[in-house]
Amino acid sequence: MRRVRVTAAVRAAVLVSVVALACSGRARSGPAAGGERAVPLNALILTIDSLRADHLGFMGYPLPTSPVLDELARHSIVFEHARSPGTWTSPSLISLFTSLFPPAHGVEGRGVVPSPRLHTPVEAAQEAGYAAFGYTLGENYENLGFAPIPDKDLVRLLRNREQGPFLAWMHLRGPHLPYSPPMEVWRQFWPGGTAPSDEVRARLRRLMAEPMVFKGSWTAVAGDAEWIRSLYDAEVKAQDEAVGEILRVLAEQRLDERTLVVVTSDHGEELLDHGYIGHASTSRDSAPYEELLRVPLLVHIPGYREGARVGAGYPVGLEDVLPTVLAAIGVKIPRRLHGRNLLPLVENPREWRNRPMCARATPCGWQCENRAERRRNEAVVDGAIKLLRRRDESGATITEELYDLSRDPGEHHALPPHAVDASEIKRLRAILDRWGRSARWRPAPRPWLAPKS
Ligand SMILES: [Zn+2]
Numbered sequence: 210m211r212r213v214r215v216t217a218a219v220r221a222a223v224l225v226s227v228v229a230l231a232c233s234g235r236a237r238s239g240p241a242a243g244g245e246r247a248v249p250l251n252a253l254i255l256t257i258d259s260l261r262a263d264h265l266g267f268m269g270y271p272l273p274t275s276p277v278l279d280e281l282a283r284h285s286i287v288f289e290h291a292r293s294p295g296t297w298t299s300p301s302l303i304s305l306f307t308s309l310f311p312p313a314h315g316v317e318g319r320g321v322v323p324s325p326r327l328h329t330p331v332e333a334a335q336e337a338g339y340a341a342f343g344y345t346l347g348e349n350y351e352n353l354g355f356a357p358i359p360d361k362d363l364v365r366l367l368r369n370r371e372q373g374p375f376l377a378w379m380h381l382r383g384p385h386l387p388y389s390p391p392m393e394v395w396r397q398f399w400p401g402g403t404a405p406s407d408e409v410r411a412r413l414r415r416l417m418a419e420p421m422v423f424k425g426s427w428t429a430v431a432g433d434a435e436w437i438r439s440l441y442d443a444e445v446k447a448q449d450e451a452v453g454e455i456l457r458v459l460a461e462q463r464l465d466e467r468t469l470v471v472v473t474s475d476h477g478e479e480l481l482d483h484g485y486i487g488h489a490s491t492s493r494d495s496a497p498y499e500e501l502l503r504v505p506l507l508v509h510i511p512g513y514r515e516g517a518r519v520g521a522g523y524p525v526g527l528e529d530v531l532p533t534v535l536a537a538i539g540v541k542i543p544r545r546l547h548g549r550n551l552l553p554l555v556e557n558p559r560e561w562r563n564r565p566m567c568a569r570a571t572p573c574g575w576q577c578e579n580r581a582e583r584r585r586n587e588a589v590v591d592g593a594i595k596l597l598r599r600r601d602e603s604g605a606t607i608t609e610e611l612y613d614l615s616r617d618p619g620e621h622h623a624l625p626p627h628a629v630d631a632s633e634i635k636r637l638r639a640i641l642d643r644w645g646r647s648a649r650w651r652p653a654p655r656p657w658l659a660p661k662s
Pocket of ligand 1: 258259297298299475476
């Protein structure tokens with residue numbers, strides 16, 4: 210995105226509103242904060258499916274996968290340690306848009322939608338005068354407050370939009386399996402710059418064609434990981450170019466200086482880090498390792514803290530995105546959300562209190578059948594220690610793994626239980642148990658599955 214010009218008056222208005230937020234920790238009620246701008250900010254949220262944080266230039270990746278996002282990051286607040294609360298699309302995105310953890314919104318399988326009784330952050334924006342448009346992903350996505358983007362065509366919507374502020378969500382699926390990037394883009398990422406042999410091509414053909422590669426169905430041989438990464442990186446690069454097109458249309462419509470832009474992901478992607486490829490819905494047996502839970506998060510607020518970085522010592526979650534967006538556009542944040550407005554963290558990290566970060570999902574995601582839907586893999590990270598727990602259909606713990614992420618960020622050497630104080634393990638278990646009991650809203654059956662009355 211080109212460098213935005215911001216008038217002194219607008220910059221002052223943003224600062225006034227943000228300082229107020231930092232002091233109160235909550236959005237100001239009514240239109241006050243947003244009203245300080247002559248024109249209210251729009252908000253555009255781009256979610257990129259299966260996008261790993263550590264494969265992006267602005268997150269330190271050495272290959273040129275993301276020139277567009279790198280440039281946007283230079284004008285955004287980058288949260289270097291953002292986490293998803295799930296390992297497949299629906300629970301994660303529903304957490305993003307309801308600002309509730311998966312056990313609370315309850316959308317952890319097929320055939321359910323968030324409760325219509327929920328007052329979502331999207332609805333709060335609507336009530337404040339925002340038109341809300343969202344990408345419809347089918348099952349699971351009712352009751353969030355979005356009207357569908359006509360024909361899922363965001364560019365056309367931006368070109369033909371009605372007057373008035375908007376909150377729009379677009380979901381992009383480039384890095385999701387199958388990995389089938391344009392040849393000219395893949396060529397840029399060939400390991401060693403040399404073309405794959407016929408044998409390698411034959412092995413990769415399946416990944417380039419199939420949306421699912423179940424765990425156990427791929428026996429990796431030497432060199433596979435490099436080639437799989439090259440395909441994935443090329444998909445990321447192609448997606449980056451598509452994001453560039455959206456940003457160009459924003460600028461062409463003169464919306465760039467008054468549109469907040471968020472770019473994030475629903476979850477990461479396993480690329481043989483732990484022996485399989487994909488995530489819960491595509492592998493049918495995933496575990497919440499960091500390559501699945503760490504997601505990129507950048508928030509571009511025109512004229513505000515452009516280029517700021519919130520360091521890895523401050524973990525934030527997808528559930529924090531909407532409260533932050535609402536605070537930035539001056540819309541009152543609904544009560545009883547799990548997410549937090551992150552602007553006070555940006556303003557004054559020393560006053561910020563970290564919290565343990567939890568995640569859970571079925572190991573098989575969208576592909577779960579019958580009783581497997583009740584299985585849960587869970588994780589909690591507090592400081593450097595991570596507890597990963599697998600539970601069966603009855604809720605009983607099957608296995609536990611402990612990691613010290615400061616020494617073993619790739620989670621390849623589980624700590625023996627005696628390496629961690631027993632009381633610490635007990636404390637982490639209690640955090641996960643409490644988090645898992647945060648259920649508040651019984652999800653509703655999908656309307657078209659509801660029994661006729
Ligand atoms: Zn996904």
